[in-house]
Amino acid sequence: MAELVHLTIDGRPVEAAPGTLVIDAAKKLGIEIPAFCYYEGLSLQAACRMCLVEVERAPKLLTACTLPVAEGMVVRTATPAVAQARKSMLELLLTNHPLDCPVCDKGGECELQDMAFRYGVGESRFAETKVHVPEKQFSPVVFFDAPRCILCYRCVRICNEGLGVNALGVVNRGAVSEIAPNRGDHLECDECGACIDICPVGALTSGIYRYHARPWEMEHVGTICTFCSNGCKTTLGVRGNRILRGNNRDRSGVNGEFLCIKGRYAFDFLHHPERLQSPLVRSGGELRPVSWVQALGAVAERFLEARARGGRIGVVGSNRTTNEENYFLQKFARQGLGTGSIDHRRTGDVPALLSALAGRGDALATVADLYTTKAALVVASDLAQQHPLFAFQLRANWRHHHARVYTVTRGPVREDQYSVQALRVPPGGELEAVESLAPALRKEPELVILFGGGIRGAAVQRLVAFGDSLGIPVKYVCLVDYSNSRGAFDMGLAPELLPGYQPAPNPGLTLAEMLAAPDLDVLWVVGANPLREASLAAEKAFVVVQDLFLTETAARADVVLPAASAYEKAGTVTNTCGEVQRLRPALKVMGVKSDLEIFGLLARAMRLELGGARPEPVFEEIRANVPGYGVPAAVLATGGAAQTCPAAAPEIPPRPDLVRPASDTLFTSGTLGRYSKVLSSVLEFPGELYKGAGE
Amino acid sequence: MTFSPDLEARFARLLESYPPGRRRSALIPMLMYAQDEVGAVTGEVVEEVARRCGVTPLQVDEVVSYYSMLHRQPQGKYHVQVCTNISCLLRGGDKLYEQASRKLGIGHKETTADGRFSLEEVECIGACSWAPAIQVNYDFHHDMTPEKLDKLLASLEKIQ
Numbered sequence: 001m002a003e004l005v006h007l008t009i010d011g012r013p014v015e016a017a018p019g020t021l022v023i024d025a026a027k028k029l030g031i032e033i034p035a036f037c038y039y040e041g042l043s044l045q046a047a048c049r050m051c052l053v054e055v056e057r058a059p060k061l062l063t064a065c066t067l068p069v070a071e072g073m074v075v076r077t078a079t080p081a082v083a084q085a086r087k088s089m090l091e092l093l094l095t096n097h098p099l100d101c102p103v104c105d106k107g108g109e110c111e112l113q114d115m116a117f118r119y120g121v122g123e124s125r126f127a128e129t130k131v132h133v134p135e136k137q138f139s140p141v142v143f144f145d146a147p148r149c150i151l152c153y154r155c156v157r158i159c160n161e162g163l164g165v166n167a168l169g170v171v172n173r174g175a176v177s178e179i180a181p182n183r184g185d186h187l188e189c190d191e192c193g194a195c196i197d198i199c200p201v202g203a204l205t206s207g208i209y210r211y212h213a214r215p216w217e218m219e220h221v222g223t224i225c226t227f228c229s230n231g232c233k234t235t236l237g238v239r240g241n242r243i244l245r246g247n248n249r250d251r252s253g254v255n256g257e258f259l260c261i262k263g264r265y266a267f268d269f270l271h272h273p274e275r276l277q278s279p280l281v282r283s284g285g286e287l288r289p290v291s292w293v294q295a296l297g298a299v300a301e302r303f304l305e306a307r308a309r310g311g312r313i314g315v316v317g318s319n320r321t322t323n324e325e326n327y328f329l330q331k332f333a334r335q336g337l338g339t340g341s342i343d344h345r346r347t348g349d350v351p352a353l354l355s356a357l358a359g360r361g362d363a364l365a366t367v368a369d370l371y372t373t374k375a376a377l378v379v380a381s382d383l384a385q386q387h388p389l390f391a392f393q394l395r396a397n398w399r400h401h402h403a404r405v406y407t408v409t410r411g412p413v414r415e416d417q418y419s420v421q422a423l424r425v426p427p428g429g430e431l432e433a434v435e436s437l438a439p440a441l442r443k444e445p446e447l448v449i450l451f452g453g454g455i456r457g458a459a460v461q462r463l464v465a466f467g468d469s470l471g472i473p474v475k476y477v478c479l480v481d482y483s484n485s486r487g488a489f490d491m492g493l494a495p496e497l498l499p500g501y502q503p504a505p506n507p508g509l510t511l512a513e514m515l516a517a518p519d520l521d522v523l524w525v526v527g528a529n530p531l532r533e534a535s536l537a538a539e540k541a542f543v544v545v546q547d548l549f550l551t552e553t554a555a556r557a558d559v560v561l562p563a564a565s566a567y568e569k570a571g572t573v574t575n576t577c578g579e580v581q582r583l584r585p586a587l588k589v590m591g592v593k594s595d596l597e598i599f600g601l602l603a604r605a606m607r608l609e610l611g612g613a614r615p616e617p618v619f620e621e622i623r624a625n626v627p628g629y630g631v632p633a634a635v636l637a638t639g640g641a642a643q644t645c646p647a648a649a650p651e652i653p654p655r656p657d658l659v660r661p662a663s664d665t666l667f668t669s670g671t672l673g674r675y676s677k678v679l680s681s682v683l684e685f686p687g688e689l690y691k692g693a694g695e
Numbered sequence: 696m697t698f699s700p701d702l703e704a705r706f707a708r709l710l711e712s713y714p715p716g717r718r719r720s721a722l723i724p725m726l727m728y729a730q731d732e733v734g735a736v737t738g739e740v741v742e743e744v745a746r747r748c749g750v751t752p753l754q755v756d757e758v759v760s761y762y763s764m765l766h767r768q769p770q771g772k773y774h775v776q777v778c779t780n781i782s783c784l785l786r787g788g789d790k791l792y793e794q795a796s797r798k799l800g801i802g803h804k805e806t807t808a809d810g811r812f813s814l815e816e817v818e819c820i821g822a823c824s825w826a827p828a829i830q831v832n833y834d835f836h837h838d839m840t841p842e843k844l845d846k847l848l849a850s851l852e853k854i855q
Contacts, residue, residue: 166754172761173760180757
C-alpha cells in the first residue's frame with residue numbers, strides 16, 4: 001500500500017491515502033464540508049461550489065470535492081472567507097428557488113433547507129422576480145419541478161453512471177438550464193426512481209408519494225422487498241396504516257441505496273381493491289365470505305378426514321412466504337398430514353449447485369462479492385431485467401474497480417456496455433460458449449459465476465467442473481426468481497428434500513404430479529398459483545388456497561384463506577445468494593392473517609403437536625435443526641444479512657425437469673406484480689426479455 | 696441520413712483526429728458542419744450525430760441547447776447575435792440589442808418575414824476584450840457602437 005499523505009485541516013493533523021479528496025479526509029476528523037453535487041460513488045462534478053475551502057498558498061478558494069490531498073497541505077474550513085463563500089453560494093442557489101417548503105415533498109429532509117439553516121444568511125439581496133417554470137411529468141413515477149432544481153447533476157449521474165440507462169440530461173444554459181428526459185417530454189427508462197431519492201431538493205418528486213405526507217409524520221420500517229430474489233432492503237414510509245413510499249436512504253441492507261421500481265413503488269398491490277379480506281368457503285357452487293372459525297373448521301375437518309382414510313394429500317408452498325412459514329408448512333405436511341407430497345414452483349436449480357459444490361460453503365458468493373470480485377461471468381440471465389441489484393453491483397464494480405465482466409446470454413444485455421466479452425448463444429449452447437472463455441478466465445485472479453434458471457441439472461455440474469478447472473478461486477450464484485425462492489428449497493418445500501437439503505425418506509408427488517393425479521383428495525396451496533398454467537386433474541379434490549388475491553387457483557378452491565403479505569409480517573427470507581434477512585411488519589390489513597398464523601390455527605383445530613407457530617421460536621428451531629442455518633442471531637436482529645452455507649446430501653436425486661424459470665421482467669413479478677397498478681402504469685410495462693423470448 | 700461527399704470526407708477525417716474511444720470529442724465540430732450543410736440541427740441530424748459519436752441523442756441535445764452557435768431551427772440569412780453578458784452589458788450591449796431589435800422589427804430568436812435576418816441575445820461569445828461584441832454568422836464585430844451597428848445592418852441589407 002502506498003504511503004499515507006499527511007495534511008492539516010483546521011489545525012488538526014490527518015493522514016489519508018494518496019488520491020483521497022479533501023472533503024473525505026475532513027470527514028475522518030468529523031469536520032463537515034458542505035456539498036450538494038459531491039456524491040460518494042459517482043463521478044466528480046464541482047458544480048455547486050458549496051465545498052469551497054481555503055488552502056494555504058492557493059490564491060483562491062478551492063473545491064474540496066475535487067482536491068486530492070497532498071503532503072503538507074494546510075486546509076482551513078472555518079475562516080470568514082469560507083463562511084462568506086457558503087453564504088454567497090446559498091444566496092445564489094436561492095435566487096430562483098421557490099420558497100414553497102411548506103408544500104414541498106422534500107420539506108424536512110431537504111439538503112438545501114439544512115444548508116440554509118446551518119450556513120446561509122437569513123435574507124437575500126435579490127429583489128427580482130423569480131424565474132418560474134410549470135412542473136412537468138416525466139413518467140407516472142417521476143415529476144420534475146424545474147425552479148426547485150439546483151443543478152447538482154446527481155440525478156443525471158446516478159442514471160448514466162449508476163444504472164447505465166442514460167435517461168436524464170441537462171439542457172439549455174445559465175438560469176434556464178433544466179433537467180430533460182431522454183424522449184423529448186417523457187422518460188423511457190427503468191423507472192427505478194433513483195433520481196428522485198438522490199435529489200437533494202424537491203426538484204424530482206415521486207408520482208406515488210408526492211403531496212401525501214410530511215416525512216416526519218411517517219413511521220419508517222426497514223424490511224425486505226417481496227418481489228425478486230436479490231433481497232434488497234426497502235424502508236417503507238407508513239402513515240395511517242398505509243404504505244406511502246419505499247426507499248433506502250440510510251443505505252442499510254445488501255443494496256445500499258439501490259432499489260428498482262418494485263422495491264421503491266410496487267408495494268401498492270397491498271392496497272389493491274381486490275385484496276381478499278375475509279375467508280371464503282364454497283357453498284352452492286360459489287365462494288361466500290365466512291368467519292375464520294368456520295373456514296378453519298371446514299379445512300381441519302376435511303384434512304383430518306383425508307388423513308384418517310389415508311387419502312392423497314398434496315401441499316404446494318410459496319416462493320414468497322418466510323423461512324419460518326416454509327419450515328412449518330413442510331413440518332405440517334410431513335408430520336401433521338403424513339404426506340411427502342410437498343413442492344413449490346422451482347425457478348432455479350439450487351440443489352444441483354449445492355450438490356456440485358459438495359459442502360464448499362466458501363464457494364457461494366454474496367451480494368457484496370459482486371461489488372468486489374475482480375471478474376464475473378453472467379450465464380443465461382438478463383440481470384438488468386431480472387436481478388436489477390446484481391446488475392447495479394457489477395456495474396459499480398466495473399466503474400470503481402475495473403471489474404472484468406463476461407456474459408453468455410441469448411440476447412443483448414445491459415452489461416454489453418462495458419463487458420470484456422459478450423457471447424450470444426441459443427438456449428442450450430451456453431456451456432459450450434462458457435468453455436470457450438476458458439483461456440481468458442484462467443488469467444483472472446478470481447471469478448464469480450452467476451447463472452440463471454436455464455442452467456440446471458447436469459449443466460450445473462458441468463459449470464462447476466469448469467469453474468474448478470480454471471485453477472482460480474471461483475464463487476457461484478444460482479439465480480432464482482422470487483423473494484424467498486431460495487428459502488423454499490432451503491426449508492424443504494420439495495418432495496425429495498428435507499430442510500437443509502437432506503434426503504427425504506418417503507418422497508411424495510411433485511407439483512406437476514399432484515396436479516396430474518386424478519385421485520388426489522386434498523390440494524393445499526399456499527401463496528402460489530399453479531392453476532394459472534396448468535389444470536387440476538382431480539375434479540373432486542378438496543382445494544384450500546392461502547393467498548392475497550382470488551387467483552386462478554383460488555377461484556377453483558373450496559376454501560380460500562386471506563393471507564398477509566411480506567410487508568405485514570415478521571420472519572426471515574433468504575435471497576438468491578443464501579443471505580438470510582429479517583422482515584419487519586409495516587402495517588396490518590384487516591381480516592387477513594399471516595400464513596404462519598393460519599398454520600398454527602389449523603394445527604390447533606386439528607389437535608396437532610407441531611410447536612408454537614410464531615416467527616421467533618420457529619426460527620430458533622430452524623437455526624438449531626436445519627444444516628447451514630446456524631447463522632448468528634445478532635446479525636439478523638440488527639438488520640444485517642447472514643449467509644447460510646447448506647450442503648446438499650450427495651444422494652439427492654437431480655430434478656432439472658422441474659425447474660421452470662418465471663421469465664419475469666423489470667416490470668412484472670408473478671401474482672403480486674399483476675396487482676401492482678404502478679408496475680402496469682409505466683410506459684415500459686411489461687418490458688421485454690430478448691424480444692419476447694424468455695431466458 | 697447521408698451528407699454530401701465533401702462533408703462525409705470531413706467527418707471521416709474528424710473522427711480520426713481523436714484518440715481511440717474519444718469519438719465524442721468530434722461532437723461540436725460535427726454539429727457545426729452538419730448545420731452549415733443542412734441549415735439547422737434537425738432532429739434527424741441529432742440522431743445521426745449521436746450515432747456517429749457514440750452518445751445518446753439527449754447528450755447531443757444538451758450540447759445543442761447550450762451553445763448559441765447551434766440552432767434547432769433554420770435561421771435568417773444573417774443571424775445577428777448580440778452578447779449581453781457582463782462585459783458587453785457594462786459597455787452597452789443591452790442597448791445594442793434593443794437597437795437591433797428595433798431596426799429589424801424582430802425579437803429574440805425571431806426571423807424577419809423575408810428570411811434575411813434573425814436576431815438572438817446570446818451569452819458570452821468570448822470577445823470580452825473587445826466588448827461590446829456582435830456576431831453575424833461566423834464573423835465577429837468588435838467594439839461596437841450604435842453607429843457601427845447601423846452601418847453593419849445597412850451593409851448587410853444591401854448585399855444581394
